[in-house]
Amino acid sequence: xxxxxxxxxxxxxxxxxxxxxxxxxxxxxxxxxxxxxxxxxxxxxxxxxxxxxxxxxxxxxxxxxxxxxxxxxxxxxxxxxxxxxxxxxxxxxxxxxxxxxxxxxxxxxxxxxxxxxxxxxxxxxxxxxxxxxxxxxxxxxxxxxxxxxxxxxxxxxxxxxxxxxxxxxxxxxxxxxxxxxxxxxxxxxxxxxxxxxxxxxxxxxxxxxxxxxxxxxxxxxxxxxxxxxxxxxxxxxxxxxxxxxxxxxxxxxxxxxxxxxxxxxxxxxxxxxxxxxxxxxxxxxxxxxxxxxxxxxxxxxxxxxxxxxxxxxxxxxxxxxxxxxxxxxxxxxxxxxxxxxxxxxxxx
Amino acid sequence: xxxxxxxxxxxxxxxxxxxxxxxxxxxxxxxxxxxxxxxxxxxxxxxxxxxxxxxxxxxxxxxxxxxxxxxxxxxxxxxxxxxxxxxxxxxxxxxxxxxxxxxxxxxxxxxxxxxxxxxxxxxxxxxxxxxxxxxxxxxxxxxxxxxxxxxxxxxxxxxxxxxxxxxxxxxxxxxxxxxxxxxxxxxxxxxxxxxxxxxxxxxxxxxxxxxxxxxxxxxxxxxxxxxxxxxxxxxxxxxxxxxxxxxxxxxxxxxxxxxxxxxxxxxxxxxxxxxxxxxxxxxxxxxxxxxxxxxxxxxxxxxxxxxxxxxxxxxxxxxxxxxxxxxxxxxxxxxxxxxxxxxxxxxxxxxxxxxxxxxxxxxxxxxxxxxxxxxxxxxxxxxxxxxxxxxxxxxxxxxxxxxxxxxxxxxxxxxxxxx
Numbered sequence: 001x002x003x004x005x006x007x008x009x010x011x012x013x014x015x016x017x018x019x020x021x022x023x024x025x026x027x028x029x030x031x032x033x034x035x036x037x038x039x040x041x042x043x044x045x046x047x048x049x050x051x052x053x054x055x056x057x058x059x060x061x062x063x064x065x066x067x068x069x070x071x072x073x074x075x076x077x078x079x080x081x082x083x084x085x086x087x088x089x090x091x092x093x094x095x096x097x098x099x100x101x102x103x104x105x106x107x108x109x110x111x112x113x114x115x116x117x118x119x120x121x122x123x124x125x126x127x128x129x130x131x132x133x134x135x136x137x138x139x140x141x142x143x144x145x146x147x148x149x150x151x152x153x154x155x156x157x158x159x160x161x162x163x164x165x166x167x168x169x170x171x172x173x174x175x176x177x178x179x180x181x182x183x184x185x186x187x188x189x190x191x192x193x194x195x196x197x198x199x200x201x202x203x204x205x206x207x208x209x210x211x212x213x214x215x216x217x218x219x220x221x222x223x224x225x226x227x228x229x230x231x232x233x234x235x236x237x238x239x240x241x242x243x244x245x246x247x248x249x250x251x252x253x254x255x256x257x258x259x260x261x262x263x264x265x266x267x268x269x270x271x272x273x274x275x276x277x278x279x280x281x282x283x284x285x286x287x288x289x290x291x292x293x294x295x296x297x298x299x300x301x302x303x304x305x306x307x308x309x310x311x312x313x314x315x316x317x318x319x320x321x322x323x324x325x326x327x328x329x330x331x332x333x334x335x336x337x338x339x340x341x342x343x344x345x346x347x348x
Numbered sequence: 349x350x351x352x353x354x355x356x357x358x359x360x361x362x363x364x365x366x367x368x369x370x371x372x373x374x375x376x377x378x379x380x381x382x383x384x385x386x387x388x389x390x391x392x393x394x395x396x397x398x399x400x401x402x403x404x405x406x407x408x409x410x411x412x413x414x415x416x417x418x419x420x421x422x423x424x425x426x427x428x429x430x431x432x433x434x435x436x437x438x439x440x441x442x443x444x445x446x447x448x449x450x451x452x453x454x455x456x457x458x459x460x461x462x463x464x465x466x467x468x469x470x471x472x473x474x475x476x477x478x479x480x481x482x483x484x485x486x487x488x489x490x491x492x493x494x495x496x497x498x499x500x501x502x503x504x505x506x507x508x509x510x511x512x513x514x515x516x517x518x519x520x521x522x523x524x525x526x527x528x529x530x531x532x533x534x535x536x537x538x539x540x541x542x543x544x545x546x547x548x549x550x551x552x553x554x555x556x557x558x559x560x561x562x563x564x565x566x567x568x569x570x571x572x573x574x575x576x577x578x579x580x581x582x583x584x585x586x587x588x589x590x591x592x593x594x595x596x597x598x599x600x601x602x603x604x605x606x607x608x609x610x611x612x613x614x615x616x617x618x619x620x621x622x623x624x625x626x627x628x629x630x631x632x633x634x635x636x637x638x639x640x641x642x643x644x645x646x647x648x649x650x651x652x653x654x655x656x657x658x659x660x661x662x663x664x665x666x667x668x669x670x671x672x673x674x675x676x677x678x679x680x681x682x683x684x685x686x687x688x689x690x691x692x693x694x695x696x697x698x699x700x701x702x703x704x705x706x707x708x709x710x711x712x713x714x715x716x717x718x719x720x721x722x723x724x725x726x727x728x729x730x731x732x733x734x735x736x737x738x739x740x741x742x743x744x745x746x747x748x749x750x751x752x753x754x755x756x757x758x759x760x761x762x763x764x765x766x767x
Contacts, residue, residue, distance in 0.1 A: 046692055046693050057731040172696055172697060
């Protein structure tokens with residue numbers, strides 16, 4: 001254990017703890033843009049600087065490990081001025097179209113500009129912005145809003161391992177692009193949307209987010225119903241309707257989702273959605289109760305088994321059920337009905 | 349002060365390719381001595397006081413000991429031959445004329461830290477050196493100075509040549525390692541330092557060409573001999589590159605502590621056509637620009653920083669009275685803006701802003717607030733960029749504002765810098 005002092009408060013941290021993590025332990029908030037819990041810290045945005053006693057320069061909190069006896073100051077005039085300058089530099093290369101921006105209300109750059117009293121940047125715009133890419137079914141990419149924190153690139157490469165996003169060019173001409181400068185729809189993108197979830201500004205936004213703002217939605221933590229992994233996610237609900245999904249830090253998914261969890265929620269309010277079981281009566285599918293439907297199925301199974309034996313029956317389980325449900329289904333087929341004719345849609 | 353050749357001793361007199369000719373002038377004797385007592389190499393280098401010649405001046409013995417003291421199944425020696433600093437040509441000359449001295453230095457370092465593989469990271473803009481180095485390496489391998497069982501010692505050490513892709517930032521050691529690994533060349537956050545986790549995560553010694561070329565003579569002649577040359581805190585010689593408005597531009601090796609005036613007047617022969625000297629950029633493109641009143645500054649790391657000059661890689665670019673300093677600064681910042689890798693915010697977005705501000709001074713539209721903003725931004729970059737590129741890029745501007753305030757006219761018309 002190392003002894004450290006942060007803003008005058010003594011604390012103990014384990015070997016390898018970063019300054020940022022040590023600050024979190026004490027409830028001290030440090031601004032971050034490039035830092036993400038599940039990614040290797042790379043210390044590129046430089047906004048998380050703090051003062052370490054004895055060090056000539058300010059140190060970045062996200063990557064600098066604590067050493068024994070370290071004395072850290074998280075806010076003073078020097079730190080404030082530094083962060084102010086970083087925000088000004090970022091704003092100079094950012095299309096500050098906040099009124100129209102989907103990220104309005106959830107934009108970290110906006111938040112920090114407010115926190116650090118940056119009303120206007122003193123710098124000129126020096127970047128030539130790349131054109132927008134709205135080709136994806138699910139999300140839009142606007143490079144003019146990108147602040148090059150590279151969270152999306154690292155998420156795509158380190159976590160999703162899809163290698164769709166990469167950095168192109170260098171210096172002020174650096175941009176986040178796709179292989180061979182293709183559009184999202186023509187690329188190897190699997191539309192997992194994890195890049196969208198981690199974007200701190202409005203550079204990567206879901207198409208649906210044009211029609212809601214963060215303060216209009218309530219969040220409900222739930223488990224993704226699409227498969228047995230059990231990804232945790234937050235449903236964003238506006239006026240009783242789901243308008244978006246954000247990944248949560250569950251044990252099974254660590255802030256990631258797939259295309260289904262992230263984007264496939266619109267069936268919920270779709271007019272064609274089945275809301276009750278249907279039983280065919282006089283040749284017409286008719287809405288009925290679960291009790292009636294299950295009785296119908298149970299009687300059918302019993303009848304077929306009596307007439308033709310258990311092997312005349314086959315069971316087909318769904319990937320949308322949990323592993324436990326699938327196990328019980330298999331038991332039902334083998335033990336209760338007495339057949340080995342049981343399979344699963346994931347084999348298709 | 350007299351020229352003294354340690355690194356460039358016999359350079360140009362012998363074939364750069366044939367190891368037999370290098371041996372005939374005492375070559376590979378340092379390596380033979382090193383393999384007899386490998387445990388003493390680091391002790392010797394530490395005692396010699398040798399400091400890195402690439403620009404940062406880090407004690408070489410200490411660097412060797414970091415790599416040596418990190419246990420690992422594989423270690424690497426990397427020779428940083430990505431000499432990208434505009435106005436620096438010293439490594440090119442060493443590689444052109446006496447590459448075996450570099451191989452010998454690398455082998456000595458390898459024996460000391462326990463590495464069996466070395467890489468020379470050669471800058472892409474030196475294509476003619478590829479042939480020289482490859483042929484010299486083949487010759488050294490043929491005569492068992494590199495390869496398996498070097499000089500019959502039981503040590504294995506081979507060297508592979510790697511050509512960069514033309515990025516200045518890859519002269520920064522961690523960006524160099526990323527590039528060597530086949531990735532986009534971008535500096536890594538340190539720690540861990542390369543000595544602990546470098547190439548492919550293994551302990552790696554990264555040293556400049558000139559630093560490595562110093563090792564054979566130190567091992568052969570001993571640290572006391574080395575300490576007699578140069579200054580107390582900066583022993584040894586330095587290969588200086590003189591360029592700009594000077595009669596005899598070129599690469600010259602002198603003991604550290606030689607004054608800028610000696611290099612300018614005695615070696616360089618002053619400005620051509622009787623022009624007056626206006627300024628000197630010291631240390632390289634990212635070094636401080638100083639006025640002629642500081643010409644008596646000795647070129648050693650401590651004296652340079654005390655006087656507001658930069659030792660850097662030992663470059664001196666002389667600027668005569670006909671030049672406009674704002675033109676010079678614009679050119680320098682254009683270079684850094686172009687070469688910034690784009691990883692960290694202050695370097696990526698700061699350099700283009702510095703350039704825009706310098707252009708305001710050039711076209712006479714700068715206000716007092718622009719001068720203040722330029723200084724504020726420059727200081728944020730010095731203290732806040734991820735690597736040396738961004739940290740040093742504002743140096744020319746900051747030093748010019750300090751020493752040549754008359755150039756930064758606020759709301760005034762463009763004038764020649766010498767006025």
